[in-house]
Amino acid sequence: MIFDRKIADAGLERGVSRLTPQRIEETLRQVLEGETGAKLKVYAETCMRCGLCSEACHYYMSHDKDPSYSPAGKVHMTLGEILRKDCKVSPEFVYQMAQIAYTECNLCRRCVHYCPIGIDTGYIMSTVRRMCHKLGVIPQYLQDTANSHSVTMNQMWLKDDEWMDTLQWQEDEARDEMPDLRIPLDKEGAEIYYSVIAPEPKFRTQLIYQAAYIMNTAGVDFTMPTEPGWDNSDMCMYSGDFEMMGRLKKRHFESALDLKVKKIVMGECGHAFRSVYDQGNRWDGWDMYPIEVVHSVEFFWDLINSGKIKIREKFKEPITIHDPCNIIRGRGLMEQSRKLAHALCENVVEMHPNLEHNYCCTAGGGVINCGPPFKNVRMKGNRVKAEQLKATGVKTILAPCHNCHGGLEDIVHYYELGMDIKFFGDLIYELMEKPEVE
Known part of the structure; x- marks a missing residue:
């Protein structure tokens, strides 16, 4: 060759x-x-x-x-x-x-x-x-991201005060809709420690807003940390810098353990989840993680299945489900993702192949983080995904992973598919019964 x-x-x-x-x-x-x-x-x-x-x-x-x-x-x-x-x-x-x-x-x-x-x-x-x-x-862009992790303990070069300001800003925004809403910071003994990846405060703050609204409506006892360790993402796992990967995961777990919480619930990200439950924990010497870790797909399904969140109406347009590698092939959350999707949507159209055999978004594995020099490699390398998406005939994709959103957005644009992409949190917030404001 x-x-x-x-x-x-x-x-x-x-x-x-x-x-x-x-x-x-x-x-x-x-x-x-x-x-x-x-x-x-x-x-x-x-x-x-x-x-x-x-x-x-x-x-x-x-x-x-x-x-x-x-x-x-x-x-x-x-x-x-x-x-x-x-x-x-x-x-x-x-x-x-x-x-x-x-x-x-x-x-x-x-x-x-x-x-x-x-x-x-x-x-x-x-x-x-x-x-x-x-x-x-x-690759330069991937190493720059790993450098950000090593300097700031998050991948977006966010300063500690910028992170806290973002949380308080989203709390203020959400209180216009729910006056009693709170995003508790550094609360000891909370049931849930909610962690996100750094692109959320940088680019997708609405996801923090939505998660806070959902948890306040459901009466969840949760907290979010302010100290370094709040970012659960891990590009060092993909650059091959396993020493830094170990530092990141150790700090993430220590942050939760210091607050004496019962479990970590991670936002809708695939690679960060794998980093916490299967890679970083093992590099740190733990056979299993030292505190229970749950992906938001599992968490959201539990809230709906238990009746803590009620759905006002279902999403009516046809929608298809993308299966993120690290939570489906890597963790086996096929059943929960389908139950959640059908609880939210009237017409779920499966891709073929699907579940553990679904094609990758071609953004994962740190490939999207290798930056502009290799964007055409990604796009040409996933023509088959574009064909798979187009064959569903739908205009909306449900994808519970940040990198999948980035990769799918690029594919949709490159191949002119005219499709929209949503997180589970987007749909739950849009479709749930909301408390009346007095």
Whole structure:
């Protein structure tokens, strides 16, 4: 396979310019010998190159079945080459493998469901990203986001006072509609610690407003933190900076534990949820997380199912459901998402394929955070998603994940689909019975 699609990126170019053959070999060997084990060895030795994973990949399907975009092809061109050459590879090869691992694989793990022996290509690509991080070869935009995490403990460079001001601003806004509404800050012993990703206070403040309104109406005992740790997102997990990932998740859990809350409820985000329940917690040495963690899909369904939130009327227009990788394939919340969707909507039109076999939004895995140089890679790499969306014949998509919103919005615009995208919180706020204001 010949790699003939190199894209210029300042971070990759700068990183590669600093490499020497000795540093490359020592770093790759250290990751292979010090950070991997039997799992990677089994995957490397048992892949049969059968090709059954190929049609699972949206990049492969969207590039007219070019084998270099297949999961097995991408492994062959990255880790496979490292193993064949016993870690003696060139700086130019490192650039190639970084571009493949960061921008041509969403770590969506759809391919795992098609592999007859269960090889996890997402794990392999994460390992390749880890190698790239330790070599200092990371796309510029993604590294900038990781830098924000390391400096401010949030991905949007928000200062502490800006975060608190946003919460108080949304409380004031919501009190025009519900005079008694409160967003309790740093309340010890609350039942729920509600956490969000930093793009909410930066770009989607209405989601904080809506969540506060829903929880106040339902009588939920909740709090939101003001100290660093409030941002549950984690681009370091995707850049390969696992040390920083561990710091982020440790601070998030400590923030909740300091407030002595019963559980963490996370806003509608997929990667942040995976980071908390499956990645960062393990890097920190916890077999499981030290405090119960619930995704908002589960939380919202419980509020409606228990009658704490009543729906005034259902959404009448046909609507389809996108399945975020990290809460569906990664966590298995298919049943809750469908129950919630049908409780809110009269006409739910399923995509095909759907549930754990649904195609990725092509934004996840940190790919959207690699920035403008690779936007066309994302768009051309998910033609199959655009075709899947168009085939539903609907004009509204329900997607309970921030990165999915970003990716789907780009696809809808690029392929001129004319579709709107909503969170569950958008629909619940719009359709719920609201208390009368005296």
